[in-house]
Each structure stands twice: as C-alpha cells, then as structure tokens.
Amino acid sequence: MPSTRSLLPKLKKDYPQLLFTPSGHFSWSPGAHTVFYDEVDTSNTSLLLHELAHGLLDHHDYSKDIELVAMESQAWDKALELAPLYGIKITDDTVQDSLDTYREWLHARSTCPECEATGYQSGKNLYTCVACSHEWRVNEARLCALRRYSTK
Ligand SMILES: [Zn+2]
Ligand SMILES: [Zn+2]
Numbered sequence: 001m002p003s004t005r006s007l008l009p010k011l012k013k014d015y016p017q018l019l020f021t022p023s024g025h026f027s028w029s030p031g032a033h034t035v036f037y038d039e040v041d042t043s044n045t046s047l048l049l050h051e052l053a054h055g056l057l058d059h060h061d062y063s064k065d066i067e068l069v070a071m072e073s074q075a076w077d078k079a080l081e082l083a084p085l086y087g088i089k090i091t092d093d094t095v096q097d098s099l100d101t102y103r104e105w106l107h108a109r110s111t112c113p114e115c116e117a118t119g120y121q122s123g124k125n126l127y128t129c130v131a132c133s134h135e136w137r138v139n140e141a142r143l144c145a146l147r148r149y150s151t152k
Contacts, residue, residue: 028054053078
C-alpha cells in the first residue's frame with residue numbers, strides 16, 4: 001500500500017499552487033492555502049487526498065452548518081476521483097464513517113436542549129427550535145478539523 005510519505009512528493013509536484021505542511025492532524029486551511037498532514041499517521045492516504053480535495057475545490061468558510069456537511073461530501077467525491085491516479089483505494093467505510101461524524105455533529109447541534117425537537121440554524125452559531133421557539137448557541141467549529149480521525 002502507498003504511504004503518505006511516497007504520495008506527498010507526487011502531490012507537491014502535481015499541485016504546486018498548494019502548500020503541504022506536517023502537523024499533528026490532517027486538515028485544510030483556506031487562509032494559508034495549506035494542506036496539513038499528520039506525520040505519524042503515514043498510512044492515512046485517504047485523508048490526505050480528502051484534505052487535498054478541499055483545497056482543489058477551494059473550500060472556504062461556511063455560514064450554515066449544513067454547508068459544512070455538503071463540503072465534506074464533495075471533498076470525498078473528489079478524493080474518490082483522485083485516488084486511482086495515485087494507486088490508492090478509498091473504501092466506502094472510510095467515507096461513510098467520516099461523513100457520519102459530521103452528520104452526528106449536525107444532529108447534536110440542531111437538537112433543541114429544551115424539548116429535543118429539531119431546530120433550524122438562525123445565525124452563525126445560533127439555532128431556533130421550530131416546536132418551542134427556544135434559542136441556543138453552539139460552539140464554533142473549524143473546517144474539517146472537528147475531531148481526530150482514527151484509522152484502521
Ligand atoms: Zn424546543
Ligand atoms: Zn473534510
């Protein structure tokens with residue numbers, strides 16, 4: 001199986017417009033135009049391609065949480081497209097597990113703390129309940145760095 005160590009020189013050559021920087025975890029930084037990668041987790045070529053895909057799709061900040069979930073899905077679609085070019089196989093489990101974490105995150109944020117009905121997002125970090133009109137604030141979430149990914 002290819003490792004991120006053998007993949008990175010190819011990506012740097014193919015995408016000179018992006019920077020690739022070692023870090024504690026995988027993420028995409030639109031401001032710095034940089035793909036950060038976990039130096040230790042060298043087997044995680046899927047996630048490296050995923051972060052690259054965010055960069056190639058020019059993903060920026062989002063105003064609604066649902067947009068983040070959509071961007072995650074688009075980034076995986078793009079990563080799946082790139083994978084065969086680099087001899088990498090991204091499994092459906094990897095994609096679904098990753099998307100599930102965002103879906104669960106969205107579900108947790110949009111559930112009313114008072115009555116457990118589903119609310120709608122009424123501001124950047126604000127939700128309003130459709131059933132009881134309760135309003136609640138949620139924490140800021142960073143693009144594609146919501147949690148550390150575990151790999152098999
Ligand atoms: Zn409610
Ligand atoms: Zn992502």
